[in-house]
Amino acid sequence: MNDLALAWLTRMMMQENAAQALWCSDENALTSLPAAEQWPHKPLLMTNRWDIAQQAERLGFNSRFSDFDFSELSDASLSHVFYRISKEKPVTHHIINQAHRLLMPGGKLFLCGQKSEGIKTYIDKAGKLFGCTASAQKNGTVYSAILDNMLPQNDQRLDDSDYPQLRPINSPQGITIHSKPGLFGWNKIDQGSEFLIQALPALLDQLPQPPKRLLDLGCGYGYLTLMTANLPLEQRVLTDNNAAALHTARRNCELNQITAEIIAADAGDQIQQTFDLILCNPPFHQGFSVDSDLTDKFILSAKRLLAKHGIALFVVNQFIPLERKAREHFRQVNMLAHNSSFKLVTLTH
Numbered sequence: 001m002n003d004l005a006l007a008w009l010t011r012m013m014m015q016e017n018a019a020q021a022l023w024c025s026d027e028n029a030l031t032s033l034p035a036a037e038q039w040p041h042k043p044l045l046m047t048n049r050w051d052i053a054q055q056a057e058r059l060g061f062n063s064r065f066s067d068f069d070f071s072e073l074s075d076a077s078l079s080h081v082f083y084r085i086s087k088e089k090p091v092t093h094h095i096i097n098q099a100h101r102l103l104m105p106g107g108k109l110f111l112c113g114q115k116s117e118g119i120k121t122y123i124d125k126a127g128k129l130f131g132c133t134a135s136a137q138k139n140g141t142v143y144s145a146i147l148d149n150m151l152p153q154n155d156q157r158l159d160d161s162d163y164p165q166l167r168p169i170n171s172p173q174g175i176t177i178h179s180k181p182g183l184f185g186w187n188k189i190d191q192g193s194e195f196l197i198q199a200l201p202a203l204l205d206q207l208p209q210p211p212k213r214l215l216d217l218g219c220g221y222g223y224l225t226l227m228t229a230n231l232p233l234e235q236r237v238l239t240d241n242n243a244a245a246l247h248t249a250r251r252n253c254e255l256n257q258i259t260a261e262i263i264a265a266d267a268g269d270q271i272q273q274t275f276d277l278i279l280c281n282p283p284f285h286q287g288f289s290v291d292s293d294l295t296d297k298f299i300l301s302a303k304r305l306l307a308k309h310g311i312a313l314f315v316v317n318q319f320i321p322l323e324r325k326a327r328e329h330f331r332q333v334n335m336l337a338h339n340s341s342f343k344l345v346t347l348t349h
C-alpha cells in the first residue's frame with residue numbers, strides 16, 4: 001500500500017529518533033521501513049494485527065500484539081506517540097485518549113490520515129484534549145499534525161464507545177454473542193455469514209460422512225462456529241488476524257460452552273493440521289482500500305488446510321471472482337447458492 005500518511009509518519013519517527021516512543025498501528029502499516037540498523041531508537045510498536053506484529057519483529061522492532069491494551073504502560077511515561085488514524089472511530093478515539101494518558105507533559109502526538117477519513121476532525125478533537133492549538137499540515141489529500149501535551153487528564157476525553165468492553169449483541173435464539181468495537185461489523189450478524197449458515201445443513205446432508213474437524217478461517221467474533229454448536233464435531237479451530245476478534249471469539253465459545261482452539265494467524269499461516277470442513281467469509285478490505293490479493297491469500301490457505309476429502313464453504317459478495325481464482329487451485333469449485341448480494345462456493349481437492 002502506497003500511503004502518503006504512513007510515509008510522513010515514518011519520516012517523523014526517523015527524524016525524532018526518540019527513545020521513549022510508541023507507534024500504534026492497525027492494518028495500515030509498514031510499507032517501506034528502513035533497515036533496523038539505520039534506526040537506533042525504534043519505537044515500541046503496538047498493533048492489533050498479527051501479521052503486522054510478525055513483520056515488525058522481523059524488521060527488528062519490539063512489538064506488542066493486543067487489542068490496543070496499553071495497561072502495561074504507565075501514565076506520563078512516553079515522550080512521543082505516532083499514529084496513523086484507524087478506520088473506526090471508537091478505535092481512533094481510544095488510541096488518542098490513551099496517547100494523552102501515556103505522554104509526559106510536553107510530549108508529542110504525531111497524528112495523520114487522509115482527509116476522507118476525517119483526519120481534520122480528529123486533529124481538532126485531539127487538540128482540545130491536549131490543550132494545544134494544532135494546525136494541520138496539508139500534503140495533497142493527507143493531513144498531519146504534531147500535538148503537544150499541554151493539559152493533564154481532563155474531561156475532554158473523546159467518546160470511544162467504551163472500547164475495551166465486550167457487550168451482548170442481538171443473537172439467534174439459543175446462543176449468546178458478545179462483541180465490541182474494533183471488530184469487523186462488530187454490532188451485527190453479517191448477512192453473508194447468515195446465508196452460509198442457512199445453507200450448511202443441506203450441504204452436510206450430502207456428504208458421505210459428517211465432518212469431524214472444523215476450521216473457522218477469519219473467525220471474527222466466532223459466529224460461524226457458534227452456529228455449529230449442534231453438529232457432532234470433534235474439533236473446532238478458530239483463527240483470525242485481529243486481536244479483538246480472537247479475544248471475543250474465545251469469550252463467545254466459553255459463553256456457549258463450546259470447546260475450541262483459538263489461534264492468532266495471518267490467514268491460518270500458524271496452523272499445520274488439516275480439516276475436513278472449512279467455513280470462511282473472507283475479508284476483502286485491507287484498511288481503507290479494497291485488496292483483491294486477500295481473496296487469493298484465503299484461497300491458498302484453504303487449499304493448504306483442507307484435508308484430502310474435505311470441503312471448504314466460502315461466502316463472498318457477488319462481485320468477488322472467487323470461482324475463477326479458486327479454479328486454479330481446486331479440482332472442484334461449485335456455486336452452491338446465491339442471492340442478490342452473496343454467493344456460496346464450495347471447494348474440494
Ligand SMILES: C[S@@+](CC[C@H](N)C(=O)[O-])C[C@H]1O[C@@H](n2cnc3c(N)ncnc32)[C@H](O)[C@@H]1O
Pocket residue numbers: 051184190193217218219220221222223224239240241242245265266267268280281282283
Ligand atoms: C467478513 S469478516 C467474517 C467474520 C466472521 N467469520 C463472521 O462470519 O462474522 C472477515 C474476517 O477476516 C479477518 N481477517 C482479515 N484479514 C485476515 C488475515 N490476514 N488473516 C486472518 N483473518 C483475517 C477479519 O479480522 C474478520 O474477522
